[in-house]
Amino acid sequence: MTGKLYCIFVLNFLVSNISCEPITAIAASVAVISTISFFLFSPAKNNECCNNQWIKTPSFNPFKAKLDEHIFGQHLVNNDVSSKVVNHITNENPTSPLALSFHGGTGTGKSYVSKIIAELLYDKGVDSDFVHFFHPMKHFQIKSMLNQYKIELTQKIESSLKNCERSLFIFDEFQEMPIGLSDSIVPFLEHNFNIKGVDYRKSIFIFLSNTGADIINNHVLQHYKNKKFREAFNNTKLEKNLKANAIKESGGFYSSKLIQKELINFYAPFLPLERKHVKQCAENVMIKKKYPIKNSVLEDIANELPYYPDEEQWFSKSGCKRVETKVDTYF
DSSP: OOHHHHHHHHHHHHHHTOOSSHHHHHHHHHHHHHHHHHHHHOOOTTSOOSSTTTBOOOOHHHHHHHHHHHOOSOHHHHHHHHHHHHHHHTOSSOSSOEEEEEEEOTTSSHHHHHHHHHHHHBTTGGGSTTEEEEOHHHHSOOGGGHHHHHHHHHHHHHHHHHHOTTOEEEEOSGGGSOTTGGGGTHHHHSSOSOBTTBOOTTOEEEEEEOTTHHHHHHHHHHHHHTTOOGGGOOOHHHHHHHHHHHTTSSSTTTTOHHHHTTOOOEEEEEOOOBHHHHHHHHHHHHHHTTOOOOHHHHHHHHHHSOEESTTTOOEETTTTTTHHHHHHHTO
């Protein structure tokens, strides 16, 4: 039973049993008010509310600092995603929801960044009732059921936003989504003040995809061969290439109106990770699990992973994907 329903139940019970005697009536009234106050305003953990007590609005510096602390080798993502998210959540009257598309290879940090965003915005993090995850193998496995999935997804988004306008929706492995499913998301991302009486503009949508990973990797590889610094890498040209490739590649973005209608605010490229980033990931795991930090173990873990190109051995083929498991084997 929810807090509000319980309040109504108790109110009805107490009022129906109030005596006509003045003293008894006063005492009963106090009990009613106390009960209502407790259940409506108590910070009980099982009554998460869509308000500032449960939903946070961090400023840019602590937001970016959190990403820098846990996400390595992704200067473009850490800076631009922090800016986009903070600007959106601090805007009392945004023109549309925020839509971010994360692209890159395995283990480069796409899921981790999404998790950190949830932790920074919601008191209960990924366990919040206002954070919603979708995965093709769990929610949209049978592609012949596309029309049914569209209806269910629309209903899920609508009901979630009726519950809280500050909801976060995360779509994992978007390249595996049924072609055409993304079009059911389009009405929620357009510049509508409300649909069916619900304001959708304060919500956030994040799409995670391996689409364009080869484009990113080749772009970065050429950047390195030209002996340019990683931090000098610019996203302007790459973002255009990611957009052009995504709409042509089979999967969730294929011929998607999300791209055709320019509804995605930012295409974030997750760059391939170097050996030093792998060691930073391993060290971060050791800190989190309170293991002793040993440089020899960091070196051993980095040496166990495969790298490319064959000659230069610059980038980890699996990013930091398997690092935590490898760290655990040493302790």
